[in-house]
Amino acid sequence: MESISVTDVVKRLKQKVEGDNQLQHIVMEGNxxxxxxxxxxxxxxxxxxxxxxIHAVFFRGRAGQAMAHVREGDKVIVVGSLNVYEKGGSVSFLIERLYSQGMGSLQVQLAEQKKRLAAAGYFDAAHKQPLPRFPWHIGVLTSHTGAVLHDIRKIASERNPYITVHLYPIPVQGESAVPEIAAALRKAGANRTLDVLILARGGGSMEDLWCFNHSExxxxxxxxxxxxxxxxxxxxxxxxxxxAxxxxxxxxxxxxxxxxxxxADLxxxxxxxxxxxIQRMQERQERYRHSLRQAIAAIRPDRYREYLTLRRQQAISRIALAQRQxxxxxxxxxxxxxxxxxxLAGLNPENLGRRGYGQVxxxxxxxxxxxxxxxGETLQIQVLDGIVETVVKGVKPYGKR
Structure with a gap:
């Protein structure tokens, strides 16, 4: 079996492509x-x-101002030719002229989705939370195999090795990645031990990043x-x-x-x-010292001597008044x-007896x-020096007094 080299195959492909007039003058539409x-x-x-x-190249000399307002996802019409790159064996479209047709289908979808989510309040600034000044635990949601995780860990170790990094591995591309990204976000977002979450992935096309535009x-x-x-x-x-x-x-x-x-900044x-x-404490102490010096300077011994003399005289006067009272x-x-x-002396029975009174x-x-x-009853009369017994001969009551 006769064989040929890879180089021969690529050269033949290049000759076929560049020799085909239909492939050298193409008007093509795409995003x-x-x-x-x-x-x-x-x-x-x-x-x-x-x-x-298909991969395409627009060289600087031909691009001019044609790319000034062209954005990712835009729909364009291009004029150019196919080219085979021998070293890589790849086919590219070399653009000679480019005409923008405005937003492409992906950009239209993105604009509509953004409008719906904004109307629902998902982008409101009032809902956004500030970053903590002194975090201790940070959750990272990214691919566990990409360079992104390596870069984040490198920065973390350089800036603050005392902060713990918690990895939540996720796929970062494709429609099937959406539920896994959302689930990881819900899990990490509910973990109150975490202080901050980082959702990250490296660069890519609009199509590569599309899963991060999903409403979920x-x-x-x-x-x-x-x-x-x-x-x-x-x-x-x-x-x-x-x-969001x-x-x-x-x-x-x-x-x-x-x-x-x-x-180091901390x-x-x-x-x-x-x-x-320390400076504020020293300033406060100095204010207190100043106030104390002012208070001491305001003290006049002669005024206090007069005050004490007056108070002494008032005290003496009050004591004299109290003594008189x-x-x-x-x-x-x-x-x-x-x-x-x-x-009491007048009521003393002994004194009454001396005056001729007795008690019956x-x-x-x-x-x-x-x-x-x-x-006829017998009564006893007690006088000063004894008792006299007597017999009642008659009773003569006084009239009403």
């Missing part, structure tokens, strides 16, 4: 996917329709109880997940810088706070006691009324 501008100024993209895609992913970001940072694609790429996120980062590296505070902040606190009270009480003593008893009971006595 731009994966648009990139190289540092040389050349534009690289894929031209895409519902069933197929947007809703999961919106409902997360933990602040979410998105870093999807390149800086120029924007998905609906970015609009609390913070959008330009790249995964930028997301890590936002989420992981620098330990140390500097702590030092500054300590110095500020006490003396008057004593004299008044002494007079009252003497009056009571005289009254019947059977040992004192007699106070003639109604208690009968004629």
């Amino acid at each position: 731009i996917i994966g648009l990139k501008r190289a540092s040389t100024g050349h534009y690289y993209m894929n031209l895409h329709d519902a069933y197929s895609s 992913v947007v809703r999961a970001i919106y409902e997360a109880a933990v602040p979410v940072i998105t870093a999807i694609g390149h800086e120029t790429d924007t998905t609906l997940a970015d609009y 996120a609390d913070v959008r980062a330009a790249t995964p590296t930028h997301a890590a810088e936002l989420a992981f505070p620098s330990f 140390q500097l902040l702590l030092t500054q706070l300590t110095e500020t606190a 006490w003396h008057v009270c004593q004299m008044r009480k002494r007079g009252d006691l003497q009056t009571l003593a005289a009254r 008893f019947k059977d040992g009971q004192p007699i106070a009324s003639v109604q208690s006595v009968q004629t």
